[in-house]
Amino acid sequence: MPDPVTHFIGGAPVALGPTFAACDPVTGREVRRVHEADRSVVDRAVAAARAALPGWAALPVAERAAWTRRLGDAIEERFEDLVAAEIADTGKSITQTRTLDIPRGAANFRAFAEIAAQRPESAFHLKDALSYTVRRPLGVVAVIVPWNLPFLLATWKLGPCLVAGNTVVAKPSEHTPGSLAVLAEIAASIGLPPGVLNVVNGFGTGSTGQFLVEHPGVDAVTFTGESRTGSAIMKAVADRVKPVSFELGGKNAGLVFADADLEAAVEGSVRSVFTNGGQVCLCTERLYVERPVFGEFVERLAEGARGLAFGRPRDESTVMMPMISAEHRDKVLTYYALAKDEGATIHTGGGTPRFGDERDGGYYVEPTVLTGLPNDSRVNREEIFGPVCHVAPFDSETEAVGLANDSEYGLAATVWTSSLNRAHRVARSLEAGLVWVNTWYLRDLRTPFGGVRLSGIGREGGTHSLDFYSEPTTITIKLEAGHG
Numbered sequence: 001m002p003d004p005v006t007h008f009i010g011g012a013p014v015a016l017g018p019t020f021a022a023c024d025p026v027t028g029r030e031v032r033r034v035h036e037a038d039r040s041v042v043d044r045a046v047a048a049a050r051a052a053l054p055g056w057a058a059l060p061v062a063e064r065a066a067w068t069r070r071l072g073d074a075i076e077e078r079f080e081d082l083v084a085a086e087i088a089d090t091g092k093s094i095t096q097t098r099t100l101d102i103p104r105g106a107a108n109f110r111a112f113a114e115i116a117a118q119r120p121e122s123a124f125h126l127k128d129a130l131s132y133t134v135r136r137p138l139g140v141v142a143v144i145v146p147w148n149l150p151f152l153l154a155t156w157k158l159g160p161c162l163v164a165g166n167t168v169v170a171k172p173s174e175h176t177p178g179s180l181a182v183l184a185e186i187a188a189s190i191g192l193p194p195g196v197l198n199v200v201n202g203f204g205t206g207s208t209g210q211f212l213v214e215h216p217g218v219d220a221v222t223f224t225g226e227s228r229t230g231s232a233i234m235k236a237v238a239d240r241v242k243p244v245s246f247e248l249g250g251k252n253a254g255l256v257f258a259d260a261d262l263e264a265a266v267e268g269s270v271r272s273v274f275t276n277g278g279q280v281c282l283c284t285e286r287l288y289v290e291r292p293v294f295g296e297f298v299e300r301l302a303e304g305a306r307g308l309a310f311g312r313p314r315d316e317s318t319v320m321m322p323m324i325s326a327e328h329r330d331k332v333l334t335y336y337a338l339a340k341d342e343g344a345t346i347h348t349g350g351g352t353p354r355f356g357d358e359r360d361g362g363y364y365v366e367p368t369v370l371t372g373l374p375n376d377s378r379v380n381r382e383e384i385f386g387p388v389c390h391v392a393p394f395d396s397e398t399e400a401v402g403l404a405n406d407s408e409y410g411l412a413a414t415v416w417t418s419s420l421n422r423a424h425r426v427a428r429s430l431e432a433g434l435v436w437v438n439t440w441y442l443r444d445l446r447t448p449f450g451g452v453r454l455s456g457i458g459r460e461g462g463t464h465s466l467d468f469y470s471e472p473t474t475i476t477i478k479l480e481a482g483h484g
């Protein structure tokens with residue numbers, strides 16, 4: 001077994017705290033151990049970040065951007081190590097890992113280097129005064145991320161956070177410490193000033209995550225994960241009124257109109273429901289299909305689901321991945337059972353696949369397509385976060401929009417239609433942070449990203465990230481009139 005995964009504090013690995021098991025989701029077997037940071041280790045990481053803050057914050061933005069660009073370049077150099085680490089922790093397919101997860105890590109550092117370096121300063125010349133704004137970093141920021149897109153989501157926050165002049169204590173999910181451990185090695189290898197980026201490992205409640213967000217030396221928290229966890233973090237930071245940025249859960253709707261290109265709608269919905277095993281906050285869990293094409297759509301979606309290959313992660317043709325843990329698999333299976341109890345028709349899936357090899361000990365579930373449940377069923381209201389969706393018919397645009405908006409969440413939605421007017425009209429009516437028309441998960445890192453209601457607070461992306469990770473100070477200087 002490899003050495004336990006360590007923390008990374010002040011530019012060096014730190015092997016402190018008891019260790020816990022990390023399992024391979026493909027087989028369920030323990031494959032490595034990970035050090036858990038207790039309060040004293042968190043103290044040490046926060047102190048390292050605090051000590052590094054003045055020097056890092058004082059660098060011109062162009063120099064910090066040069067550092068994050070270097071991180072992006074070094075990610076390319078360690079590309080296959082990062083791919084291996086991500087696959088070992090998650091069981092993701094190598095094709096997705098090579099085309100999405102790791103390239104986005106490099107892109108996240110590079111994009112925010114450009115955005116920050118090119119950001120115009122604003123100054124207003126008043127009659128007898130000059131008013132301008134400077135932005136200062138928030139300070140020491142806790143970056144807490146989940147297990148579904150570990151490297152992509154961590155770097156999405158680290159890029160803008162570092163370039164804005166903050167120093168960081170990052171905590172990956174207890175399930176997926178591997179790729180941030182490689183990033184820590186990369187940071188050390190390029191000579192990133194010690195303490196600018198620190199990584200601590202451990203669990204959430206009653207452990208590292210909670211100690212970190214509660215720490216008086218942490219000035220702000222950026223978090224992606226479950227809505228309930230966001231709520232717990234908000235309570236934990238309330239007394240100190242720390243700024244928070246939250247990307248939380250979703251119960252995303254997809255609307256398929258009868259005038260849509262049905263093949264594209266089916267293909268796009270297969271992607272939007274089943275990508276990453278349905279373990280992306282943007283995945284569609286509720287589909288509403290206009291009645292004339294409902295039957296055909298359901299049949300073709302189920303056929304698409306049945307065609308998703310369950311190979312091993314390193315086979316290039318593999319699409320489906322396991323759930324992250326036994327606990328999460330059991331949660332998803334509980335919803336499959338609940339769907340049956342609530343009276344759903346199961347068009348495909350509803351159980352676990354059998355392989356006849358060591359993968360039978362892993363955390364796989366079948367991609368599942370359901371119909372027949374009312375919008376107020378638990379299956380249609382609660383985030384499942386697995387490869388499953390419910391499909392319901394609708395008869396009018398107004399009804400479709402009403403059904404889509406009837407949710408406590410509001411992260412993402414998809415609309416499939418060939419009518420340009422309808423596309424604009426419906427997209428504006430959907431109460432979600434992101435609406436994709438005739439596509440899904442097409443991202444431009446400059447655009448605002450985030451959700452409404454239980455799906456989050458604030459937006460990251462482009463200058464929205466830089467705004468969150470810094471505080472403006474407006475300086476107004478009285479000028480003497482009549483001279484010069």
Ligand SMILES: NC(=O)C1=CN([C@@H]2O[C@H](COP(=O)(O)OP(=O)(O)OC[C@H]3O[C@@H](n4cnc5c(N)ncnc54)[C@H](O)[C@@H]3O)[C@@H](O)[C@H]2O)C=CC1
Pocket residue numbers: 144145146147148171172173174202203204205206208209210213224225226227229230232233247248249250280281328331383384385
């Ligand atoms: N919508 C989304 O983006 C995600 C949703 N989920 C859903 O959440 C369920 C639970 O999964 P988890 O991994 O437990 O997600 P989570 O939201 O609890 O964990 C995300 C991160 O937050 C940390 N964390 C947990 N509690 C914390 C606390 N009180 N203070 C500070 N940090 C804390 C975790 O250690 C992890 O690093 C899953 O079954 C899934 O349904 C999980 C991950 C992402």
Ligand SMILES: O=C(O)/C=C/C=C(\O)C(=O)O
Pocket residue numbers: 148149153156224225247279280281282443449
């Ligand atoms: O930034 C992206 O491209 C994807 C974000 C996905 C999440 O925030 C999530 O799955 O939690």
